[in-house]
Amino acid sequence: MSTFATIDDLPADSRVLVRLDLNSPIEDGKPQDNRRFERHAETVRELADAGHRVVCMAHQGRPGRDDFTSLSGHAAILAEHVGRDVRFVADTYGDEALSAIDALEPGEVLLLENTRMCDDELPEESPEAKAETAFVTTLAPRFDAYVNDAYSAAHRRHASLVGFPLALPAYAGRVMETEYEANTAIATREFDGPVTMVVGGTKATDVIGVMDALADKVDRFLLGGVAGELFLRAAGHPVGHDVAGTDLFDEQWERNRELIESVLAERGDAIRLASDLAYEDDGDRAEVAVDDIDEKTEAYLDVGSETVADYEPPIRASDAVFVKGALGVFEDERFADGTVGVLEAIAETDCFSVVGGGDTSRAIELYGLDEDDFSHVSIAGGAYIRALTGESLPAVETLRAAANRSQPPERR
Incomplete structure (x- = not known):
């Protein structure tokens, strides 16, 4: 892939700083x-x-939240x-971390502490500003190269994502490479037959x-x-609003009503709506x-069986299918x-x-498929949405820019 350099281009015997996204559900204080x-x-x-x-770095949660914890x-x-x-x-760029980095032998792997425990990490700023933080200026000289594999966080302008590519030769890891290629396919690939998108989930705005x-x-x-x-509400059916115990519909309806109505008016012939819905009745x-x-x-907790039967033929006749939600x-x-069908x-x-x-x-995984x-099962959320809508991903852009540079800084 010519968009940016990948680890196929990495010089031999390098000390590499690798950004992963290991953000996980935390249960009883333990990552799952x-x-x-x-x-x-x-x-x-x-x-x-x-x-x-x-040397790997990653984040977990955000300060102030229950899932903000050590790695x-x-x-x-x-x-x-x-x-x-x-x-x-249990350190990110202090003396303990630097000593552990310097002591690494070829083939050894080290994980640094949660990047979001660094004050320099979170504020959304330009890559140039992030490259000047103590976090980046202290760690970068210890490395030959930076590898970004955290596609699912690529929509963020955090120091570990956009600062290091300005300070080091930068490469895409395998996850970054495959996610980018698959998730931009809807905009970049030509398909011979129909393209279908399955749209669901709870975040209707996205x-x-x-x-x-x-x-x-x-x-x-x-x-x-x-x-x-x-x-369905926009089409005149008495659904799509909150009932006792839900707060998913009314606020999103108010925010998106005009857009929903315009999309339905302009592309109604391309939009298939559920013909039946499922709910809980006495368990x-x-x-x-x-x-x-x-x-x-x-x-309503699912589409009904008639809807699943209605949706299967257009899927089977498609040359490409994208699922979001x-x-x-x-x-x-x-x-x-509905989902499994x-x-x-x-x-x-x-x-x-x-x-x-x-x-x-x-x-x-849950249902044994x-x-x-x-073709591709994405682990990205926000970045997937950005890619589908054609918005730029800051971490991808910094990798592209890094591909135009060549000379690495001298390592201490």
Whole structure:
């Protein structure tokens, strides 16, 4: 890929600083293993096997939140996936960290403490400002190269993401490379047949923006989740508003009503809406036809079986299918039919397919689908949305700029 340099271009015997995204759910104070560790381990393993000295950095949570914690537990999980020891140092760029970095032998791996424990990390500033922080100016001279593998954080202007590429020769890791290529395919690739997008999830504001931005690149949209219900409301059905126990609809409707109505008016022929919805009735799954709903009294938790049957033929006739968001609350097996049914249809179709967003991709694992049946399963959320809508990703832009530079600074 010519967009930026990759680790294929990395000089031999380098000391490399590698930015990963290991941000994970925290339960009982411990990080939970997930797809991000598995994916990033490929880059770390490849670098270590090649004899590089590998120093990793990552973030966890944000200051003030319950999941803001040390990365000590992350090192053990990463080590399991990499297949070799990953040392941890409870420091980011102080003397303890610098000593551990200097002591590394070829093929050894070290994980530094949570980058967000550094005051220099979080404020969103220009790459030039970030490159001048103590965090970057202290660490960069210890390294030959910087590798960014954190595509899922590429929409941020944080020091560990945009500062180091100005101070060091910079390369894309395998996750960065594959995520960028797959997630920009909708804008850059030519497809012979229809392009379909499955749109769902709870963040309607994001996906409605995607629908608007991709109107001329997608032949049909199949809707579910909160966005699907809001479009049903715009089409005149008495749904898409909050009932007791929910707060997902009214605020998003007010914010997006005009855009929803304009997208529906302009592209209504390309938009498929649910014909039935599922809800909980005495602990069981029940379904109701949208045309039979006179008043919304229940929270709808999935699209119905008729909708799944309606959505499968256009998926199977597609040359490319992109997924953003689940069609229901798939974590509850009673309300997984929509999401899993659509994913199964995609898996059985010989098409280019990208499943985006951490939540939706989790359904693949949860319900025993084979990840290899999809062209790409993204671990990115915000960056995936940015890529789909054509917005620039600051961390990608700094990698591109770095590809035009050559001479590395002298290492101490």
